[in-house]
Amino acid sequence: MDDLRETPLTGLHKALGAKMTGFAGYEMPLQYERGVMGEHLHTRQKAGLFDVSHMGQVLIRHEAGYGGAAQAMERLVPVSLLGLGEKRQRYGFFTNETGGILDDLMLTNRGDHLLVVVNAACKADDIALMREGLPDCEVTEVTDRALIALQGPKAVDALAPIAAGCEIMKFLDTGIFTSDYGELWVSRSGYTGEDGYEISVPKAQAEPLARALLLHEAVEPVGLGARDSLRLEAGLCLYGQDIDQGTTPVEAGLSWAIQKVRRRGGEREGGFPGAEVILDQLENGMARCRVGLRPEGRAPMRAGTQIFGSETGGEAVGHVTSGAYGPSIEAPMSMGYVAASHASAGTTLYGEVRGKRLPVRVADMPFTPSNFKR
Amino acid sequence: MKYTEEHEWLDQDGDIVTVGITSHAAEQLGDIVFVELPEVGAEVTKDDEIVVIESVKAASDILAPLDGEIVEVNEVLADTPSKVNEDPEGDGWFFKIKPSDTSPMDDYMDEAAYKDFID
Numbered sequence A: 001m002d003d004l005r006e007t008p009l010t011g012l013h014k015a016l017g018a019k020m021t022g023f024a025g026y027e028m029p030l031q032y033e034r035g036v037m038g039e040h041l042h043t044r045q046k047a048g049l050f051d052v053s054h055m056g057q058v059l060i061r062h063e064a065g066y067g068g069a070a071q072a073m074e075r076l077v078p079v080s081l082l083g084l085g086e087k088r089q090r091y092g093f094f095t096n097e098t099g100g101i102l103d104d105l106m107l108t109n110r111g112d113h114l115l116v117v118v119n120a121a122c123k124a125d126d127i128a129l130m131r132e133g134l135p136d137c138e139v140t141e142v143t144d145r146a147l148i149a150l151q152g153p154k155a156v157d158a159l160a161p162i163a164a165g166c167e168i169m170k171f172l173d174t175g176i177f178t179s180d181y182g183e184l185w186v187s188r189s190g191y192t193g194e195d196g197y198e199i200s201v202p203k204a205q206a207e208p209l210a211r212a213l214l215l216h217e218a219v220e221p222v223g224l225g226a227r228d229s230l231r232l233e234a235g236l237c238l239y240g241q242d243i244d245q246g247t248t249p250v251e252a253g254l255s256w257a258i259q260k261v262r263r264r265g266g267e268r269e270g271g272f273p274g275a276e277v278i279l280d281q282l283e284n285g286m287a288r289c290r291v292g293l294r295p296e297g298r299a300p301m302r303a304g305t306q307i308f309g310s311e312t313g314g315e316a317v318g319h320v321t322s323g324a325y326g327p328s329i330e331a332p333m334s335m336g337y338v339a340a341s342h343a344s345a346g347t348t349l350y351g352e353v354r355g356k357r358l359p360v361r362v363a364d365m366p367f368t369p370s371n372f373k374r
Numbered sequence B: 001m002k003y004t005e006e007h008e009w010l011d012q013d014g015d016i017v018t019v020g021i022t023s024h025a026a027e028q029l030g031d032i033v034f035v036e037l038p039e040v041g042a043e044v045t046k047d048d049e050i051v052v053i054e055s056v057k058a059a060s061d062i063l064a065p066l067d068g069e070i071v072e073v074n075e076v077l078a079d080t081p082s083k084v085n086e087d088p089e090g091d092g093w094f095f096k097i098k099p100s101d102t103s104p105m106d107d108y109m110d111e112a113a114y115k116d117f118i119d
Helices: A010-015 A035-045 A066-073 A120-133 A155-159 A203-215 A224-233 A275-284 B023-029 B103-107 B111-118
Strands: A019-023 A026-031 A047-051 A056-062 A089-095 A101-109 A114-118 A137-141 A145-151 A174-179 A182-187 A196-202 A219-221 A288-295 A306-308 A316-326 A331-339 A348-353 A356-363 B008-013 B016-021 B032-036 B049-055 B059-063 B068-073 B095-099
Touching: A010 A019, A010 A026, A010 A203, A026 A035, A026 A224, A035 A047, A035 A219, A035 A224, A047 A155, A047 A203, A047 A224, A056 A066, A056 A120, A066 A101, A066 A114, A066 A137, A101 A120, A114 A120, A120 A137, A145 A155, A145 A203, A155 A196, A182 A203, A196 A203, A203 A219, A224 A316, A224 A331, A288 A316, A288 A348, A316 A348, A331 A356, B016 B023
Parallel strands: A047 A219
Antiparallel strands: A019 A026, A047 A145, A056 A114, A056 A137, A089 A101, A101 A114, A145 A196, A174 A182, A182 A196, A288 A331, A288 A356, A306 A316, A306 A348, A316 A331, A348 A356, B008 B016, B016 B095, B032 B049, B049 B059, B068 B095
């Protein structure tokens, strides 16, 4: 793994006995001794600690403060940032000229500037895109911090003694906390469908903070394997797999993230790449959409599985983009794209697995109820 | 007990050979969530893909280690595939085969050779 980059927690992962793997150019823990299934269930029941330091943290500043940065950034994302309250966070995505998704990201109003967190694999392209598209802003990658996600119903119990006051935050609130581990940038968010936090910590303090959190009896380390099954059970997209440059936010079922003010008739309608395609789909619908899929048998239908409308013959009506076994639902689960005509919940379709068409039902997502602190 | 390079164990008792995967293989695969077994009575040829195992990580195939007839499969695995993780070299066996030719058995590894193989 010579060409892979390390995070400030790589040494800790190895000391904890993690099985390491390459992901988006980083050497990351796939799983620890407990294994994927155990780590997944532990996160839903108590709390899991994830190293997400490979993700990009980027500050966007404008001479006119947050309003200037927000207004500029609205040129790149179809999200209302001028309408985002101070210390609040919001989900969004960069779009291209054809309405496809370049990356998905989290955006935070930090009072006088904007903080964004982007995917590891897209980080370099995203930063180039922002430097090019926001000439009126100062775009600074944060390179002296690690990022830790603490997810699960007990996350609050483990973090509150370290960041006093984090317990009163609500879902998608953010705050800056002074702690024994330096200045922590905390958001009550994550990507597992559970309550929890993402904590940005100075690099040198990352391992001491992670070790302190792991000392709490409810907290166990969790690798990328369980991170994937947790997000899939929660119905959340993985960029590069479920969404990419060829899928629009509308097809992907992410229209909820495009606020009214950016839609047709809105005060700040359009003005982002691919607006025509996206706004037209919002009004007139689209040919295909992302759906949840529940196989009726036990065999998982993994990414690439072709989906058919009937048990024999006919052309494929869609395909699976993510599929795995759901440890909490104790059943296989998938998500994928199917023709809009076949996309209503309850529709029976057939996934072709090893040459056999097996029944699968279109199902609502999330597969497990979300457990956010509203 | 004999072992294949595909990490299967073969336990011969008279003219029947019981087949499963080794503890090492089960550990590498991670939590097993689905096992598809051949049909009893199926005539199989060595190296046919006759078992599908899905773990939380990926799907993998198990090859027939011998030519012969499948005489019994471990039905328990259909509902409790986790048995393979719990007891891979015991209750987590996959199938019993009545080989038409046992000579490939001689080429498979004994326990000491398999231990060397996985180290």
